[in-house]
Amino acid sequence: MEIMTVVLLSGAALVGPRGQGSWNFTATSSGENFSWTSPTSVDPSGGDYEMLYTVTGAQALVSYIGIEFGPYDAMDMIPEDAIETWRASQGPAPLDFGWITVVSDDQEPPSLKYDWIVEIDAKGYVTYKMENIFLGEIEYNLGYPWGWVTVQIESGSIQGNLSIQSVINPCYEDINGDSMVDVIDLLEVIGNWGYCLNCPADINRDDVIDVTDLLDLVGSWGPCP
Numbered sequence: 001m002e003i004m005t006v007v008l009l010s011g012a013a014l015v016g017p018r019g020q021g022s023w024n025f026t027a028t029s030s031g032e033n034f035s036w037t038s039p040t041s042v043d044p045s046g047g048d049y050e051m052l053y054t055v056t057g058a059q060a061l062v063s064y065i066g067i068e069f070g071p072y073d074a075m076d077m078i079p080e081d082a083i084e085t086w087r088a089s090q091g092p093a094p095l096d097f098g099w100i101t102v103v104s105d106d107q108e109p110p111s112l113k114y115d116w117i118v119e120i121d122a123k124g125y126v127t128y129k130m131e132n133i134f135l136g137e138i139e140y141n142l143g144y145p146w147g148w149v150t151v152q153i154e155s156g157s158i159q160g161n162l163s164i165q166s167v168i169n170p171c172y173e174d175i176n177g178d179s180m181v182d183v184i185d186l187l188e189v190i191g192n193w194g195y196c197l198n199c200p201a202d203i204n205r206d207d208v209i210d211v212t213d214l215l216d217l218v219g220s221w222g223p224c225p
Contacts, residue, residue: 018043019166021126024056030155033131038162041124044093046166051097051118053085053128057159062140062151069142074156077104077112077138081197086205088172093120111138111153118162126164171224172203173217181220189213 021042027034042049055078059071079102087097096119104112113134119127135153142149175185185201189209192201196209203213 018124019046020164022161022163023126024159024161025128026157026159027128027130028155028157029130029133031133031135033129033133035130036128038126042120042126042164043166044091044120044122044124046091046093048167048170049089049091049093049095049097049120050165050167050170051085051087051089052161052163052165053118054161055083055158056161058156060156061154062138063154064142064146064149064151068154069151071157072140078102078158079104081207084198087118088167088170088205091120091166093124094122095120109134109136111136112156118164120164126162128162169225171220173220174224175200175203179224181217181222181224185217186214189217 019042021038021040023038023040025036027036055075058074058078060074060077061068061070062072063069082100082102085100087100089095089097096117099115099117101115102113103110113132113136114130115132116128116130119129121127135156137150137152139148140151141147142151171179171181173181173185175188178184188201189203192199192209194209195207196202197207199209201213202209203216206212
């Protein structure tokens with residue numbers, strides 16, 4: 001698949017030290033992969049990095065009996081747990097924050113599905129990639145004279161803010177913030193086991209508290225750095 005051009009809403013929004021950067025961009029696709037690279041870089045030599053990606057808007061063009069409609073507001077197609085995504089990764093660069101899958105609904109096939117990843121290259125430039133994009137069907141009220149009908153999603157646009165920050169000696173396993181990883185933090189993990197959106201006990205921030213978080217905590221037992 002060809003790479004789609006991503007339209008920048010804002011150029012470099014980098015303010016402050018090179019250890020951090022924040023950019024707004026819009027991407028439009030009709031099913032093709034796309035990639036966006038930051039116009040400015042961050043320091044690639046950091047020990048740990050945090051990534052925060054926030055979806056701020058979404059629109060979709062749809063078709064019915066060969067007629068195209070829209071664009072319509074499509075924010076309700078973005079799952080709640082995909083509106084804001086935080087991840088951490090160890091440096092130095094190059095590095096990535098892992099692939100993330102977004103599925104709009106429980107129907108099969110879904111109305112919308114895609115995978116995305118954020119990478120930092122050896123020079124500190126940040127790349128956002130979206131692949132395996134699937135645009136399906138959805139029930140939508142097209143108004144008079146159509147009413148509620150099944151429409152095909154033809155293309156979509158997503159606006160987002162991507163922030164990268166280099167951090168020093170993070171201790172995500174210290175859930176209660178007392179500079180110690182101990183039984184109190186362990187009980188927080190066990191007590192919140194399972195699906196948990198934006199929970200401090202979700203150490204790797206994948207929205208599920210499971211054995212991965214437990215092993216991270218045990219591996220960091222004792223005083224925080």
